[in-house]
Amino acid sequence: MxxxxxxxxxxxxxxxxxxxxxxxxxxxxxxxxxxxxxxxxxxxxxxxxxxxxxxxxxxxxxxxxxxxxxxxxRPQLPVERVVVDGPAEVTARMPSPEERKELDIPEGVPVFVVSKPKKRGRILPADRTILVWLRMES
Missing domain, CATH: 1.10.10.10 (Winged helix-like DNA-binding domain superfamily/Winged helix DNA-binding domain)
Structure with a gap:
C-alpha cells in the first residue's frame, strides 16, 4: 500500500x-x-x-x-546470444526514435553498439541481448 x-x-x-x-x-x-x-x-x-x-x-x-x-x-521477447570475436568495441547508449521503432524497443531501453574496424556498428537491444566474448589465444 x-x-x-x-x-x-x-x-x-x-x-x-x-x-x-x-x-x-x-x-x-x-x-x-x-x-x-x-x-x-x-x-x-x-x-x-x-x-x-x-x-x-x-x-x-x-x-x-x-x-x-x-x-x-510488455511481452518478454526471446534473448539472443551475440558472439563478439576479434577486435571489437562495445558501447551502450540510448537509441534514437528511429532505432527504437526499427528494433521494436520501448522508451528507456538502451542499445549495445558492437563496432569492428572498417565495419558499420551493429545495434542490438540491450534488454534482449547477451554479449559473449570469445577469448583469443595469444
Whole structure:
C-alpha cells in the first residue's frame, strides 16, 4: 500500500507496487494494467501521480502504453546470444526514435553498439541481448 508519510514520492511507491506485481507474475506479459481511474481509486492518488508511475515503468521498459487503449505489461521477447570475436568495441547508449521503432524497443531501453574496424556498428537491444566474448589465444 501507499505510505503517505514516507519520504519516497507516492508515484515511485506505486511504480514499486506494479513492478513487484509484474515480477511475481500477478501481472503477466501482454496483460492490461488497471486503468488510470482504477489505479487512482485503488491507491487514493491523483491522476498526475498515476501517470508519473506509469511513466517510470515505461522508461524501465516494463510496460507499453497504447493511446486510447491503456497500458500493458510488455511481452518478454526471446534473448539472443551475440558472439563478439576479434577486435571489437562495445558501447551502450540510448537509441534514437528511429532505432527504437526499427528494433521494436520501448522508451528507456538502451542499445549495445558492437563496432569492428572498417565495419558499420551493429545495434542490438540491450534488454534482449547477451554479449559473449570469445577469448583469443595469444
Amino acid at each position: 501507499i505510505d503517505f508519510g514516507s519520504d519516497r514520492p507516492v508515484h515511485r511507491q506505486l511504480a514499486d507496487i506494479i513492478r513487484a506485481d509484474i515480477a511475481a507474475g500477478r501481472l503477466k506479459p501482454g496483460q492490461a494494467l488497471p486503468s488510470e481511474t482504477r489505479l487512482m481509486q485503488q491507491y487514493e492518488l491523483g491522476r498526475v501521480a498515476v501517470r508519473q508511475a506509469l511513466g517510470v515503468l515505461r522508461s524501465e521498459g516494463l510496460i507499453v502504453t497504447v493511446k486510447r487503449e491503456g497500458s500493458y505489461v
